[in-house]
Amino acid sequence: MAAHHRKPLVSDRPAIVGGKPVRESLLPFNEPCLDARDLKQVEAVLRSGRLAAGDKVRELEERFAALVGVRYAMAVASGTAALHAACYAAGISRGEEVISTPLAFSGFANAPLYLSARLVFADVGEYDLNISPVEIERNLTEGTCAIVASHFAGHPCDLESIGAIARRHGLAVVEDATSALGASYRGKTVGSFATAAAFSFHPEATITAGAGGMVTTDDEDTYRWLKLFCNQGIVRDRAKLVNAKEGPWHYEVQELGYDYRPTEIQAALALSQLEKLPSFLKRRREIAARYNDAFCQSPLMEIPYEDPDKEDAWNLYVLKLNPESLRADRMHIFLALQAEGVEVGVHYLPVYLHPLHGWLGDPNVCTLGQDPPCPRAETIYRRLITLPLYPRMSDADILDVITAVNKVLTFYSR
Numbered sequence: 215m216a217a218h219h220r221k222p223l224v225s226d227r228p229a230i231v232g233g234k235p236v237r238e239s240l241l242p243f244n245e246p247c248l249d250a251r252d253l254k255q256v257e258a259v260l261r262s263g264r265l266a267a268g269d270k271v272r273e274l275e276e277r278f279a280a281l282v283g284v285r286y287a288m289a290v291a292s293g294t295a296a297l298h299a300a301c302y303a304a305g306i307s308r309g310e311e312v313i314s315t316p317l318a319f320s321g322f323a324n325a326p327l328y329l330s331a332r333l334v335f336a337d338v339g340e341y342d343l344n345i346s347p348v349e350i351e352r353n354l355t356e357g358t359c360a361i362v363a364s365h366f367a368g369h370p371c372d373l374e375s376i377g378a379i380a381r382r383h384g385l386a387v388v389e390d391a392t393s394a395l396g397a398s399y400r401g402k403t404v405g406s407f408a409t410a411a412a413f414s415f416h417p418e419a420t421i422t423a424g425a426g427g428m429v430t431t432d433d434e435d436t437y438r439w440l441k442l443f444c445n446q447g448i449v450r451d452r453a454k455l456v457n458a459k460e461g462p463w464h465y466e467v468q469e470l471g472y473d474y475r476p477t478e479i480q481a482a483l484a485l486s487q488l489e490k491l492p493s494f495l496k497r498r499r500e501i502a503a504r505y506n507d508a509f510c511q512s513p514l515m516e517i518p519y520e521d522p523d524k525e526d527a528w529n530l531y532v533l534k535l536n537p538e539s540l541r542a543d544r545m546h547i548f549l550a551l552q553a554e555g556v557e558v559g560v561h562y563l564p565v566y567l568h569p570l571h572g573w574l575g576d577p578n579v580c581t582l583g584q585d586p587p588c589p590r591a592e593t594i595y596r597r598l599i600t601l602p603l604y605p606r607m608s609d610a611d612i613l614d615v616i617t618a619v620n621k622v623l624t625f626y627s628r
């Protein structure tokens with residue numbers, strides 16, 4: 215399918231570093247990978263007239279559960295809904311403490327807050343940038359009820375150690391597994407370790423449904439709560455009705471639930487994308503390997519950490535700049551790369567530094583400017599820069615990114 219929203223030409227903008235910019239047109243930071251088959255699947259649903267609660271949603275749930283290796287998968291309207299439902303079904307509730315990672319998508323920490331739980335941020339590991347099991351242990355209290363983890367850039371977090379801590383202390387584990395769709399830890403697929411795992415099908419995720427998400431669990435009880443929560447709290451099972459005598463049409467609202475169900479249109483697109491997941495992951499891994507080869511010897515940056523026990527999904531390619539070897543900060547490098555025609559990103563501002571968390575006034579998160587709860591995350595954040603990485607990138611695009619990074623960093627080297 216033709217690129218539908220190529221960014222404007224940049225050749226009229228002078229390169230900050232000097233000389234001709236590496237690219238004439240801006241290489242987008244991310245683009246979904248859609249093709250004619252995706253269109254056909256969506257069109258078929260629209261023509262069928264069945265837009266909700268049909269076969270596509272059911273089929274997507276079955277295929278997704280099989281892919282992750284769990285008994286249950288529940289499709290939802292967004293990744294945020296998936297996280298909210300996963301936290302609810304895992305039993306997180308008012309006043310309880312939830313230990314969470316600071317280097318994650320900004321909305322990641324909202325789900326426990328929707329449930330009026332208290333957030334406690336545990337610092338990340340120096341290399342993998344995932345929540346550190348040692349830091350989780352350091353932050354445990356009598357009030358801790360759950361660990362909510364994510365997988366930085368698609369690199370699985372230390373799921374076995376986290377699971378062991380959870381079992382020892384009777385805690386639930388929730389994963390935001392969005393970035394690690396298709397990743398594995400010691401041969402086991404990410405999304406199958408936690409009490410409940412959430413996935414987003416946002417356009418920047420590995421597969422997209424435009425909007426949409428999924429929750430996976432291996433636990434029957436957790437699945438029952440998920441279904442109730444995402445379907446307006448409605449109960450139809452006659453054996454469970456309070457007033458079954460009302461009539462055969464009768465159903466009851468027995469919980470304050472939400473309308474979090476996806477449409478058949480979303481499910482059809484997600485199903486079509488899911489079929490291409492192996493090829494998407496293969497291309498992502500190829501691109502990451504090309505970047506790694508190009509940058510691994512440079513003293514100006516550190517390439518992403520890899521662990522032989524973990525198969526990475528490479529949702530993002532995040533470089534750590536080496537400030538001692540550079541005479542410019544991340545801001546200059548970011549702007550210079552954009553001027554070379556390469557759109558880059560920054561992932562992530564530590565979640566608790568978003569003003570909301572300060573304004574909430576919780577002593578665990580209201581630490582702006584003093585005694586940061588996660589000093590390692592704050593220091594490392596200032597070094598991070600994310601390069602474009604998505605299956606639609608051509609070999610020439612990859613080469614342009616490598617050329618631009620080498621050009622800019624060499625210019626700014628000490």
Ligand SMILES: Cc1ncc(COP(=O)(O)O)c(C=O)c1O
Pocket residue numbers: 292293294295319321322390392393414415416418425426427
């Ligand atoms: C890692 C991660 N998790 C969750 C979400 C939220 O998903 P959604 O936008 O589908 O609500 C996003 C969205 O960008 C994300 O990047």
